[in-house]
Amino acid sequence: MNEAEVLAEFRASGALLEGHFKLSSGRHSGHYLQCARVLMNPARAARLAEAVVAGIPADVVERVDTVVSPAMGGIIVGHEVGRVLGKDALFLERPEGTFHLRRGFALDPGAKVLMVEDVVTTGLSSREAIAAVAREGGEVIAECALIDRSCGMVDLGVPFHPLAAFDFPTYDEGDIPEELARIAVTKPGSRK
Known part of the structure; x- marks a missing residue:
């Protein structure tokens, strides 16, 4: 699935x-x-998850023991990637602000984990989730995502395999262009 096809799915x-x-x-x-x-x-x-998995190198796929995703955004795509790989799909939550496993989820010591995200922009959530997996006894060997909004600029500390990259500009609070600042802001994501 190429980037135009991915964007067509979103549209x-x-x-x-x-x-x-x-x-x-x-x-x-x-x-x-x-x-x-x-x-x-x-x-x-299912189509998107199959396309995500197709973009992960075979040597990485062979090493994956478990799929882990950060809640909320990564849960569905993580579950679907787990289905494609035939692996369990767990998710991390942060009800008190720090990611950790709940609901009886646990990683085997040294488990090789594929982190799965929906969208990566700065990589902050991904890096927090990768650190949480280490605290839980696992090792993230790679991350995949539906979308890389950083266009290859993000450093997660592990190999990153996004399905597509889109160069939609993003702005710091103090650098918002006037035409964008005139529009009322909406906060659609899951993080407060």
């Missing part, structure tokens, strides 16, 4: 939003990719 599901958005990273953008909406159709979610 077809009404998941490519335009306006003024405050992203989970804290940055602002005129575009928001609502992955929950693109993944709400199980057949579409």
Whole structure:
């Protein structure tokens, strides 16, 4: 699946939003990719997960013991990637602000983990989730995602395999262009 096909999936599901958005990273953008909406159709979610897995090198896939995703955004795509790989799919939560496993989830000591995200912009959530896996006794060997909004600029400390990269500009709070600042800001992500 190429980037145009991925973008077509987002458009077809009404998941490519335009306006003024405050992203989970804290940055602002005129575009928001609502992955929950693109993944709400199980057949579409399966197609996207299969395409994500197809972009991961075979030597990485062979080493994966468990799939882990940060809640909320990564849960559906992580579950679908786990299905494609035939591996358990766990998710991290942060009800008190720090990611950790709950709900009886646990990693075997030294488990090789594939981290799965929906969208990566600055990589903050990913790095926090990778650190949580280490605290839980696992080792993240790579991360995959539906979308890389950093266009290859993010450093997660592990190999990163996004399905597609989009160069929708993002802005710090103090650098928002006037035309974007005139639009009321919306905070659609899961992080407060």
